[in-house]
Amino acid sequence: MKLLNDMALFVEVVKAKGFRHAAEAVGIPNSTVSRRISALEKAIGLRLLHRTTRRIELTEAGQIYFERCKRIVDEAKLAHEQLGELLAQPSGVLRASLPVDFANIYLAPLIAEFARLYPGISFDLDLTPRVVDLVAEPFDVAIRMGHPPSSNLIARQLANLACRLYASPRYLEQFGEPSHPCDLAKHECIGFRSGKANVWLLHKGDEALEITVGGRFQLNSVGLIRRLASLDQGIAVLPAEIVAEDVAHGRLQRILPDWEGPATPVYAMTETRLLPAKTQRFIEFLRERLSGHAFA
Known part of the structure; x- marks a missing residue:
């Protein structure tokens, strides 16, 4: 679950084109976002982002990882929505x-x-x-x-x-x-x-x-x-x-x-x-x- 949450945060950072806007979007401190993305890179052994003082850019590996993460996160969101609908209107034989x-x-x-x-x-x-x-x-x-x-x-x-x-x-x-x-x-x-x-x-x-x-x-x-x-x-x-x-x-x-x-x-x-x-x-x-x- 932690890995999925970090993947979702990485997708948010890429979409927001920076840590600050991503932090505002998810409601956590900017430093926490930066620390979690660094920990994610360390965990998977890949450099995902080029960081400068003004912006971030995806590395080649980061681009591939972003596309995969986005697909996984989108599928997880869809599954969560479908589960919510199922719980709201359960079916079957009781x-x-x-x-x-x-x-x-x-x-x-x-x-x-x-x-x-x-x-x-x-x-x-x-x-x-x-x-x-x-x-x-x-x-x-x-x-x-x-x-x-x-x-x-x-x-x-x-x-x-x-x-x-x-x-x-x-x-x-x-x-x-x-x-x-x-x-x-x-x-x-x-x-x-x-x-x-x-x-x-x-x-x-x-x-x-x-x-x-x-x-x-x-x-x-x-x-x-x-x-x-x-x-x-x-x-x-x-x-x-x-x-x-x-x-x-x-x-x-x-x-x-x-x-x-x-x-x-x-x-x-x-x-x-x-x-x-x-x-x-x-x-x-x-x-x-x-x-x-x-x-x-």
Whole structure:
């Protein structure tokens, strides 16, 4: 890279017909230009310029070297411009693994917006519940909810989703609304089948409680938990983004508003830090759109 920069400086000196004008053009001191050209001559073992007190002239070797340098520098500039255009409008197939419920309920409109912004990108999206192998399978990125397991993969946190307590108005009318987390023990609580599904960790500021709950439903689908809660089957702890539409239409309402469950982090997982433009833009887009959901 240093050699290419010195070649570009040599071309600038020849075009400007002197060190001073070249220095003004590139914004570095005149003495630095002179020193770098001298170092270039020493490095390649050729005298490139005849220097006088009033002007410079190319030597025969300098003329040949100038023509070659100009071609190389022009090609480098063109490649840089083409790369910039490629990064501005990336293309190709984006292969992504997404959480089923989060993708259907929340990510779908964001993906549609991203598709409108980048018409050159097409999509191959995997929404199966299995955890894909980013090393062995041809996926560019996997979006995951929850803390990622320890691995050699690169995890970029996109958001931390606040989890709150919800129930349907009809359920609350029938069974009453709890006024304190301890009251949850008397209610149907729809548990997420992970770890201790019958123990809910709730916090209010610095105060934290472990509440043992019970209920007929334990499952591993956020979407189905949301649906069952809206069908009057009990109380659920869910990310606010997942239930926003149900709350807006009155199918669910927040209860115990001072209390929250543990926040759910959202990560973009990749095999490497060196990402193609399509993947980089997708991750940046999701991070920007989810930026209002504060990190822990």
